Amino acid sequence: xxxxxxxxxxxxxxxxxxxxxxxxxxxxxxxxxxxxxxxxxxxxxxxxxxxxxxxxxxxxxxxxxxxxxxxxxxxxxxxxxxxxxxxxxxxxxxxxxxxxxx
Amino acid sequence: xxxxxxxxxxxxxxxxxxxxxxxxxxxxxxxxxxxxxxxxxxxxxxxxxxxxxxxxxxxxxxxxxxxxxxxxxxxxxxxxxxxxxxxxxxxxxxxxxxxxxxxxxxxxxxxxxxxxxxxxxxxxxxxxxxxxxxxxxxxxxxxxxxxxxxxxxxxxxxxxxxxxxxxxxxxxxxxxxxxxxxxxxx
Numbered sequence: 001x002x003x004x005x006x007x008x009x010x011x012x013x014x015x016x017x018x019x020x021x022x023x024x025x026x027x028x029x030x031x032x033x034x035x036x037x038x039x040x041x042x043x044x045x046x047x048x049x050x051x052x053x054x055x056x057x058x059x060x061x062x063x064x065x066x067x068x069x070x071x072x073x074x075x076x077x078x079x080x081x082x083x084x085x086x087x088x089x090x091x092x093x094x095x096x097x098x099x100x101x102x
Numbered sequence: 103x104x105x106x107x108x109x110x111x112x113x114x115x116x117x118x119x120x121x122x123x124x125x126x127x128x129x130x131x132x133x134x135x136x137x138x139x140x141x142x143x144x145x146x147x148x149x150x151x152x153x154x155x156x157x158x159x160x161x162x163x164x165x166x167x168x169x170x171x172x173x174x175x176x177x178x179x180x181x182x183x184x185x186x187x188x189x190x191x192x193x194x195x196x197x198x199x200x201x202x203x204x205x206x207x208x209x210x211x212x213x214x215x216x217x218x219x220x221x222x223x224x225x226x227x228x229x230x231x232x233x234x235x236x237x238x239x240x241x242x243x244x245x246x247x248x249x250x251x252x253x254x255x256x257x258x259x260x261x262x263x264x265x266x267x268x269x270x271x272x273x274x275x276x277x278x279x280x281x282x283x284x285x286x287x288x
Contacts, residue, residue, distance in 0.1 A: 067263050071230070074197040075208035079230045082188035083119060085164040089192065094222040095167065099114040099241040 017042045025050075108182060109173045110253045111244035112220055115235045117186060118163035126160040135160065167220075168235060169227050169248060171260075180238070185256070186231035187212070190224045201226050207259055210252070220245025227256060229263045 012030045015022060025031055025047040035042035046054070081087040123140040138144045168184040188209070190198045201209045209226035212219050219225075227248075248256070261268055 064265065064267060067265050071208060072200075072206060074193070074200055074206050075230060077197065078188045078190075078193060078201075078206075078209055078226065079228055081192055082186055082228055082231055085119070085162075085166070087189040087192050088164070088166065091165075092167070092189075092221060092223045094216070095220055095245050096114060096165075098220050098245045099243050101243055 105175050108170045110248040111170045112167050112246040113244050114241040115168050116163055116239040117166050117233055118161045121159055121161050128158040128160055181234045181236050184233050184235050185227050186233055187225045188228045210256055218246055229259050
């Protein structure tokens with residue numbers, strides 16, 4: 001989301017918090033409401049289209065959940081079998097012969 | 103002569119199991135095998151009495167097919183990252199069915215196609231079973247291969263399985279593309 005405050009992507013206009021009527025937001029422009037001068041932002045008003053874009057970004061790049069939490073019982077069972085070789089009760093001789101060229 | 107393509111190849115290889123406690127250490131001819139309860143005990147022992155430059159651990163392993171994930175055209179690194187495969191026959195019927203119907207993203211199904219995969223048993227590539235294989239631990243002749251589109255799917259899923267954060271890479275590429283599109287002509 002670093003681009004959201006990048007002037008190449010979105011312009012900003014600043015208005016004091018004491019102003020009672022804010023400009024109508026337009027797409028691609030953020031209205032920064034300053035509380036104590038330009039150093040302190042009280043709020044930022046954006047157009048609904050920009051908000052939708054922001055929400056999409058949040059969904060795509062949202063907090064990552066460790067993949068392990070989504071593993072199924074089958075995935076775990078297969079992995080445990082494979083880790084100890086218990087999935088192969090015998091050797092796939094035909095395949096091994098192919099590898100050996102015999 | 104160019105090196106054979108390894109990425110996607112199915113090869114037979116010696117695959118050791120991941121070492122786990124208790125650890126068994128070979129101390130030399132005529133010596134009993136030492137058993138160390140866990141990594142902390144091992145570290146304390148090393149701290150107390152020092153260690154030889156290296157130890158010989160007794161680790162079980164198996165000859166089994168793996169799918170290679172990397173090419174080594176310059177042969178500069180002898181170790182290759184691979185994914186272990188698992189045979190389906192010891193799983194329950196409903197589990198096998200879920201894998202065949204692609205409802206298990208961790209298990210990439212390889213149907214019984216000896217001409218393509220070189221395997222005579224139904225298997226799945228286990229996305230949770232990343233291994234490194236030394237070139238000398240593989241049989242040189244590949245028995246089969248996954249095609250480019252299969253490898254693309256595996257690559258995408260693997261990034262998720264390894265919790266790799268692709269956001270900075272994707273964001274940088276999107277930004278670069280946007281810059282290209284919005285750059286003034288001329």
